[in-house]
Amino acid sequence: MDQAGSLRKKENFGMQVGSDIAEAVPALQKPVRVMTVSSGKGGVGKSNIVINLSIAMCRLGYRALILDADLGLANIDVLLGLTPKFNMSHVLNGQKKLEDVLIDGPGGVRIMPASSGVQELTRLTDDQKIMFLELLDGLEADIDMLIIDTGAGISDTVLYFNLAANERIIVVTPEPTSLTDAYALIKVLYSRHSERNFRILINSASGEAMGKSIFAKLSKVADHFLDGISLDYLGTIPHDTAVTRSVLQQKPLLEVFPNAPASKAFLQVAETICRSRPNVNQGTIQFFWKRLLNV
Numbered sequence: 256m257d258q259a260g261s262l263r264k265k266e267n268f269g270m271q272v273g274s275d276i277a278e279a280v281p282a283l284q285k286p287v288r289v290m291t292v293s294s295g296k297g298g299v300g301k302s303n304i305v306i307n308l309s310i311a312m313c314r315l316g317y318r319a320l321i322l323d324a325d326l327g328l329a330n331i332d333v334l335l336g337l338t339p340k341f342n343m344s345h346v347l348n349g350q351k352k353l354e355d356v357l358i359d360g361p362g363g364v365r366i367m368p369a370s371s372g373v374q375e376l377t378r379l380t381d382d383q384k385i386m387f388l389e390l391l392d393g394l395e396a397d398i399d400m401l402i403i404d405t406g407a408g409i410s411d412t413v414l415y416f417n418l419a420a421n422e423r424i425i426v427v428t429p430e431p432t433s434l435t436d437a438y439a440l441i442k443v444l445y446s447r448h449s450e451r452n453f454r455i456l457i458n459s460a461s462g463e464a465m466g467k468s469i470f471a472k473l474s475k476v477a478d479h480f481l482d483g484i485s486l487d488y489l490g491t492i493p494h495d496t497a498v499t500r501s502v503l504q505q506k507p508l509l510e511v512f513p514n515a516p517a518s519k520a521f522l523q524v525a526e527t528i529c530r531s532r533p534n535v536n537q538g539t540i541q542f543f544w545k546r547l548l549n550v
């Protein structure tokens with residue numbers, strides 16, 4: 256079978272498992288859901304979203320692993336006050352095993368840290384990519400959700416992870432530049448790579464009404480210019496000073512301010528994600544990394 260054929264087989268297998276057996280044997284057979292959290296504009300709250308959604312998913316009984324793919328500017332460990340000894344670069348240059356690099360974060364999440372200045376995954380040799388793929392294969396039994404903080408913008412790395420994931424979450428805030436930059440990211444993924452499915456998460460809005468109106472604006476433009484696009488409204492995280500306070504404490508919002516409005520919204524959004532049926536092109540984690548090798 257050629258490579259494309261074997262990938263299709265893998266894809267079909269993922270769908271079949273998703274539709275029948277997984278209902279009966281949830282954690283054992285379900286393929287890992289791989290989702291990116293991205294934005295056009297920087298500083299819109301992605302890293303906070305990744306952390307708090309992952310913790311919320313753990314509370315809902317899913318095993319979540321955060322991949323910090325903001326490779327040049329690692330944020331996740333700093334936001335959590337963690338100082339990992341090793342990071343992805345040590346695995347990739349063969350100095351460390353994956354299990355030596357993964358760290359336990361708060362609330363049951365596991366984290367694969369990046370570091371500032373680490374070599375970008377897109378620039379890895381094929382051998383290094385295959386090595387990484389094999390290492391991650393071993394994780395399949397241990398995780399349900401792989402949540403990737405891609406960093407901002409439309410760099411090759413950001414596009415690369417977005418294309419490889421099964422689900423794409425794009426974060427937008429009320430700032431007009433956030434909206435135009437989100438549209439730019441969606442447009443590049445759509446026009447250059449035919450990607451059509453996106454979930455939109457509004458952050459830092461005054462409330463749900465504002466969030467929905469921002470979504471409506473983005474949706475209107477996308478529907479008009481990008482034929483066949485599918486944007487789903489995922490929810491709104493309100494502007495909440497508790498978020499900034501948690502960042503200053505280097506602790507996750509959900510743990511230090513569990514009753515804050517933003518915490519409640521994170522729990523709701525995590526529930527929406529966990530309850531939703533994964534996309535049709537759902538695959539296993541091996542599928543994710545095999546797609547990466549082919550992008």
Ligand SMILES: Nc1ncnc2c1ncn2[C@@H]1O[C@H](COP(=O)(O)OP(=O)(O)OP(=O)(O)O)[C@@H](O)[C@H]1O
Nearest residue numbers: 297298299300301302303407459493494495498499
């Ligand atoms: N819902 C919110 N309410 C209030 N402030 C928020 C909210 N979300 C994020 N912030 C503020 O925005 C800052 C930036 O958040 P974060 O670092 O998660 O953004 P980012 O998108 O990951 O940034 P970058 O693109 O630089 O990686 C936070 O430190 C926090 O102060």
Ligand SMILES: [Mg+2]
Nearest residue numbers: 301302325330
């Ligand atoms: Mg960040």
